[in-house]
Amino acid sequence: MRSGAWYLASIATTLTAAALLVSGCKSEKPAPAPSETASAEVEAASEAATEPAAETSEVPVGGGRAEKTENDLYEFSYSYPDAAGAIPGLKANLDKQFDASRADLVSSAKEGQSEAKQNDFPYHAYSYGEEWKVVTDLPGWLSLSSEIYTYSGGAHGMTTFDALLWDRHAETARKPIDLFISKEALSKAIRTSFCAALDKARVRKRGGPIDRSDEMFSECIDPVEQVVILGSTNKQTFDRIGLLVPPYNAGPYAEGSYEVTVPVTGAVMAALKPQYRSSFSVGK
Numbered sequence: 130m131r132s133g134a135w136y137l138a139s140i141a142t143t144l145t146a147a148a149l150l151v152s153g154c155k156s157e158k159p160a161p162a163p164s165e166t167a168s169a170e171v172e173a174a175s176e177a178a179t180e181p182a183a184e185t186s187e188v189p190v191g192g193g194r195a196e197k198t199e200n201d202l203y204e205f206s207y208s209y210p211d212a213a214g215a216i217p218g219l220k221a222n223l224d225k226q227f228d229a230s231r232a233d234l235v236s237s238a239k240e241g242q243s244e245a246k247q248n249d250f251p252y253h254a255y256s257y258g259e260e261w262k263v264v265t266d267l268p269g270w271l272s273l274s275s276e277i278y279t280y281s282g283g284a285h286g287m288t289t290f291d292a293l294l295w296d297r298h299a300e301t302a303r304k305p306i307d308l309f310i311s312k313e314a315l316s317k318a319i320r321t322s323f324c325a326a327l328d329k330a331r332v333r334k335r336g337g338p339i340d341r342s343d344e345m346f347s348e349c350i351d352p353v354e355q356v357v358i359l360g361s362t363n364k365q366t367f368d369r370i371g372l373l374v375p376p377y378n379a380g381p382y383a384e385g386s387y388e389v390t391v392p393v394t395g396a397v398m399a400a401l402k403p404q405y406r407s408s409f410s411v412g413k
Contacts, residue, residue, distance in 0.1 A: 192220065196227070203238040203254050205231050209261035213273060219295045222302050223261065230257055241282060256280035259291075264371070265361040269408055271295040272305075274358045274373065288386055290356040290373040305357045308405040316353045318396035323372060324349035326389045327379060334384050346380045352389075354378075360390070368393045368412035 192214030197206040207227045214220045238255040245252035257279050264272040272294050280286035294303045309315040327349065331339055341347045355378065358371040374387035392412030401409060 194220075194224070194227070198231075199254075201254060202242060203234050204256040204258070205234055206258040206260075207231070208259075209273075210263055212263050212266055212271060213261060213295075216271065216295060218300050219271070219302065222293075226259075230259065233257075237281060253280075253282060255282070256286060264292075264358050265364070265367075267361060267365060267367070267408070269297050270359075270367075271297070272359050272361075272367075274356070274371075285382070287376070289375050290386075292356050292358045292373070294359065305359045306353065308359075308402060308408075309400050310402055311400075312353045314400040315357070315397070316351055318394065318400040319352050319370060319391050320349070322391040322394075323352040323389055326391060327374075327387065330387050330389060331380060331384075334380065350374070350379055362412065363410070366408055366410040368410050370397065 193209055193211040194214060195206075195208035198204070207230060209220075209223045213223060234255060234257040241255055242252045257277070259275050259277045261273050261275040264274050266272075273292065275291045277289045277291060278286055279289070292305055294305055294308075295301075296303055306312055306315065328339055331346075339347050352372050355375075356373040358373060359367045360369045360371055361367050362369065370391050370393060372387075372389045372391070374389065376382045376384070376386055379387050393409050394411060398406060398409060398411065
């Protein structure tokens with residue numbers, strides 16, 4: 130009997146210890162491991178915090194060109210805006226002009242440098258700079274003008290101008306004058322308003338009345354022998370015409386260049402080739 134009681138007591142003691150051990154383990158249960166979803170969310174939040182904010186505009190930027198080279202032989206610069214560079218055909222046209230202008234400058238500069246050396250006089254670097262700008266950007270057209278500066282020895286350089294239109298429908302470049310029946314027709318349509326505006330500009334530059342005895346710089350000049358550009362005030366059609374006049378054409382070199390603007394009138398509309406009249410409107 131004693132042995133049996135001792136055996137039962139031993140079993141009871143063992144069960145009690147096991148119960149206490151299980152209870153202790155439950156009270157110290159470790160926190161569950163994070164799920165795969167939670168881990169992914171944490172990683173995503175961390176990456177987002179280190180990435181730069183997205184651009185607010187998706188419109189591509191660029192396309193224009195601006196180049197400048199300076200050395201002992203020549204100085205060359207050439208640029209056109211993004212609006213022009215974004216049109217492949219126009220960009221190719223302007224890049225071709227870039228190459229031709231630089232090649233001409235290098236060739237003439239080498240010749241000038243050689244002549245200077247042969248004649249034992251100082252050589253000053255030749256220059257060519259051309260900057261294209263947007264005159265107006267219309268649904269069917271992009272109108273551009275450029276100012277050109279050249280120097281090939283002598284007392285000073287010279288400023289001239291150029292202009293072109295990009296016909297979006299035909300995908301080709303045109304000269305503004307090409308939209309008119311003839312140069313004579315456009316000249317007749319704008320001559321009166323051009324001459325009046327030119328005289329006003331002369332008075333402002335000279336600070337007094339025009340001296341009509343000065344035959345060279347007091348008479349009117351032919352507007353279409355200047356560089357013709359087409360502009361707009363309504364962003365839909367051409368309604369004004371600009372005339373870019375280089376030095377010496379309307380006044381002495383010291384007066385610089387002139388820019389005269391005249392409105393599109395009924396006479397101008399009549400001077401247009403029929404297929405281009407819808408791109409113009411009478412200006413104010």
